[in-house]
Amino acid sequence: MDEAKSLSNTMVLAFKEDTALTEMMRMRVSSLQRSGQKRQEGERLLLPHEWVYRLDFSSQELTFSRWRFSLSGHGRVTVTGISQLWTPDLTHLMTRQLLEPIGTFWRNQDDPEDSKLKYLEADMQEFGERIAELAKVRKVMYFLIACKDGAEAANLRCSVEFTPQK
Known part of the structure; x- marks a missing residue:
């Protein structure tokens, strides 16, 4: 339970980069570029400034409490949920599987770095x-x-705090 820190009766789940899935999605883009093929209709390709992260739930009965995020420096970060459950064959990401709303947080260039x-x-x-x-x-x-x-993934910490319903 090291990814889930328990604070009194809250549970904090940190977003963890899924490097294997990110790399697999980048290889898909590269493969399409090399072969001159186009993406499938409705397929969502990973952009160079995007990474795949995951949350692992150790409990299923949760109530959302709050977001915890920090960003060193300036920039904008968007977090988009994916309704897809990846299977071992790593099926392609389709745009219909992206959830609304997305989460966006930022610090402007002229804002103090500690704001x-x-x-x-x-x-x-x-x-x-x-x-x-x-x-x-x-x-x-x-x-x-x-x-x-200007935001960089290395300067980002993002987690979600929940209250277990049990």
């Missing part, structure tokens, strides 16, 4: 609640995390 990150509170609340709902039927959930405007 709080900005985010759209209503969207982040709804997104957290949606993750808690999906946790009821999932042991793992995947996400696309995109870093823009």
